[in-house]
Amino acid sequence: MNRTVERRCFVKLCAAAAVTAGANPALLAAEGATARLYDRTTLVDHDGVPITAQGLEVGRTYIFHYPYATTPCFLLDLGRPAPAVAGLSTEDGEPYLWPGGAGEGRSVVAFAAICAHRMSHPAREVSFINYRHGKVRYRDSGDRMREASGVIFCCSEKSVYDPAGGARVLGGPARQPLATILLQSDPESGTLSALGTVGGEMYDAFFEKFAFRLALEHETRDIERRIGAASVVMDIEEYSRTIMQC
């Protein structure tokens, strides 16, 4: 089965899978045209120990890979509740509901760390796209100067995203929000799992554009390998040698 066909199957399977997931608020809230289930992947530290929502540091940028071993994601504790947001849509006009933050305080969010404009992403050498917990100035979609804290800023062509609002676009040339990584937080232990995505994925184009470098960086011929049962979470400073701040 090629990947395009496989993806369509995920979409069709989503509603049924959400039912089998029982009372999984992230999945049930995200059920819709653009939600896709992948593997259930536990987020772990370097020793393979599951990390917890309450163990994350507010404002710090964490990186993990999901749903593929080469596709980076941001994991953030915003330090404030992030309620669900309706009315988001992909560049193709598919509407979807963002299920909001995970964890006890609903402040933990995850997004594909692949800019929706030209796919800048954290690489080993440099990351042009980063979370900025402190105040930054940027130009909004109407070209007005704005100031905000807690945004994801892509220094390549200055697209800005609001992670507390489903990574909707605040400014710059991006035409759709960053794809959401659906998270589940265990209510007892606080451990975090990634379950799927919702919103506009760009993985096909990402693999095509960066195939050579991804293979080198990840030392694999199979750049489309699924990450599997566990994904290691690390600070972005550990992952990328240079973090661009603009």
Ligand code: FES
């Ligand atoms: S690649 Fe991010 S703004 Fe162009």
